[in-house]
Amino acid sequence: MTDPRPLAAGRGCRDTPVLKQRGQREVFCGLTGIIWLHRKMQDAFFLVVGSRTCAHLLQSAAGVMIFAEPRFATAVLEEKDLAGLADANAELDREVGRLLARRPDIRRLFLVGSCPSEVIKLDLQRAAERLNRQHAPHVAVLNWSGSGIETTFTEGEDACLAAMVPGLPSASGRSLIVAGALPDVVEDQMQRLLAGLGVGPVGLLPARRADGAPPVGPGTVVALAQPFLGETLAALERRGARALLAPFPFGEEGTTAWLAAIAGAFGVSAERFDAVTAAPRARARRAVAAAAGPLAGRTVFFFPDSQLEVPLARFLTRECGMRAVEVGTPYLHRGILGPDLELLAPGPVISEGQDVDLQLDRARAARPDLTVCGLGLANPMEAEGLATKWAIELVFTPVHFYDQAGDLAGLFARPLRRGGLLGGLAGGVMGGAPAGAAP
Numbered sequence: 001m002t003d004p005r006p007l008a009a010g011r012g013c014r015d016t017p018v019l020k021q022r023g024q025r026e027v028f029c030g031l032t033g034i035i036w037l038h039r040k041m042q043d044a045f046f047l048v049v050g051s052r053t054c055a056h057l058l059q060s061a062a063g064v065m066i067f068a069e070p071r072f073a074t075a076v077l078e079e080k081d082l083a084g085l086a087d088a089n090a091e092l093d094r095e096v097g098r099l100l101a102r103r104p105d106i107r108r109l110f111l112v113g114s115c116p117s118e119v120i121k122l123d124l125q126r127a128a129e130r131l132n133r134q135h136a137p138h139v140a141v142l143n144w145s146g147s148g149i150e151t152t153f154t155e156g157e158d159a160c161l162a163a164m165v166p167g168l169p170s171a172s173g174r175s176l177i178v179a180g181a182l183p184d185v186v187e188d189q190m191q192r193l194l195a196g197l198g199v200g201p202v203g204l205l206p207a208r209r210a211d212g213a214p215p216v217g218p219g220t221v222v223a224l225a226q227p228f229l230g231e232t233l234a235a236l237e238r239r240g241a242r243a244l245l246a247p248f249p250f251g252e253e254g255t256t257a258w259l260a261a262i263a264g265a266f267g268v269s270a271e272r273f274d275a276v277t278a279a280p281r282a283r284a285r286r287a288v289a290a291a292a293g294p295l296a297g298r299t300v301f302f303f304p305d306s307q308l309e310v311p312l313a314r315f316l317t318r319e320c321g322m323r324a325v326e327v328g329t330p331y332l333h334r335g336i337l338g339p340d341l342e343l344l345a346p347g348p349v350i351s352e353g354q355d356v357d358l359q360l361d362r363a364r365a366a367r368p369d370l371t372v373c374g375l376g377l378a379n380p381m382e383a384e385g386l387a388t389k390w391a392i393e394l395v396f397t398p399v400h401f402y403d404q405a406g407d408l409a410g411l412f413a414r415p416l417r418r419g420g421l422l423g424g425l426a427g428g429v430m431g432g433a434p435a436g437a438a439p
């Protein structure tokens with residue numbers, strides 16, 4: 001079996017001291033996860049118990065609603081609720097009753113907490129238990145919090161998946177669970193690769209439909225498809241499952257290492273592994289080489305946002321020829337990110353958490369060729385002449401596995417290419433009349 005190319009330096013950034021700062025942070029809250037989760041889980045409904053601000057966030061992030069029947073909504077807490085003058089629980093029960101009577105297609109209902117529901121200490125866990133008793137078995141009512149008081153936006157998915165784990169059926173034999181919401185087309189590609197390797201049964205968390213919930217037990221191994229699922233992994237381990245830690249499946253190398261870890265756990269032969277992966281690996285390498293031209297030799301600076309920063313830095317430095325200046329991440333889970341840290345060459349600052357002003361000072365001093373950051377920082381940084389990439393785009397776009405490796409490199413190359421084009425245009429205009437223009 002082909003292992004990822006090891007680093008000459010040994011443990012890479014695994015033991016690098018981490019710069020930890022706490023101050024003002026610039027991130028979206030966990031409600032953002034509803035945008036991709038509601039597309040993935042076709043019989044689920046997400047009822048945010050929050051304020052008009054929460055409703056605005058969801059509406060603007062979701063864009064134009066294309067479903068005849070939406071799969072999320074906000075139960076707005078009015079002033080009388082916030083002041084404790086109304087029984088919010090009674091109102092919630094009434095709203096849920098109306099919703100489920102009108103929408104028999106809903107099989108999973110998530111009550112999603114927010115900053116306002118936490119501030120007034122509305123106990124959504126008890127509410128979910130009460131409503132579950134009323135509406136089971138047709139509907140499972142669960143709760144999780146997307147509050148932005150102490151979270152970053154990908155923690156919403158972690159909280160949602162972790163909430164589902166206690167209700168998963170029990171498994172007796174050997175099985176694999178892949179945890180992390182992936183676009184359907186990417187999930188299908190992954191399933192084909194795993195089937196080719198002869199790995200199975202394969203369960204997906206989240207499942208597209210309630211009746212596809214994956215069984216879990218002591219014979220289950222868990223491969224995370226996203227690095228921000230620490231709570232979900234811990235919940236699966238409490239059910240007896242074993243974690244399979246590996247680099248994340250971004251780029252050719254990450255995908256091969258991720259599949260190799262699964263193949264190792266399921267006793268797949270080296271010959272079969274190579275036979276299944278050789279062609280897509282070669283395709284992925286060619287696609288990355290074709291897309292990564294503008295990235296070679298350039299520097300990249302990650303602000304903490306999506307929690308994908310460490311595996312993406314590994315991909316950009318090892319497969320695209322970039323040099324990382326700083327790799328900031330909201331939380332550094334050394335167990336989950338260890339294999340990627342090990343493949344990241346020493347050199348960049350590894351930082352956890354954020355004091356945004358201090359971090360902006362470091363970015364301005366470093367003048368990286370590309371800055372990966374949240375939406376709120378991107379425009380001001382562009383105004384200062386720094387090319388940026390929105391971190392949130394990496395969660396909305398298909399970027400996993402072999403067939404997306406070239407697109408992933410292309411996502412990072414685009415801002416640099418655009419900067420080059422604009423620079424050329426400015427040079428043409430400012431440097432004199434363009435060729436062919438009248439004197």
Ligand code: SF4
Nearest residue numbers: 029054114115147148
């Ligand atoms: S949960 Fe909190 S941070 Fe998120 S939109 Fe609502 S009020 Fe804002």
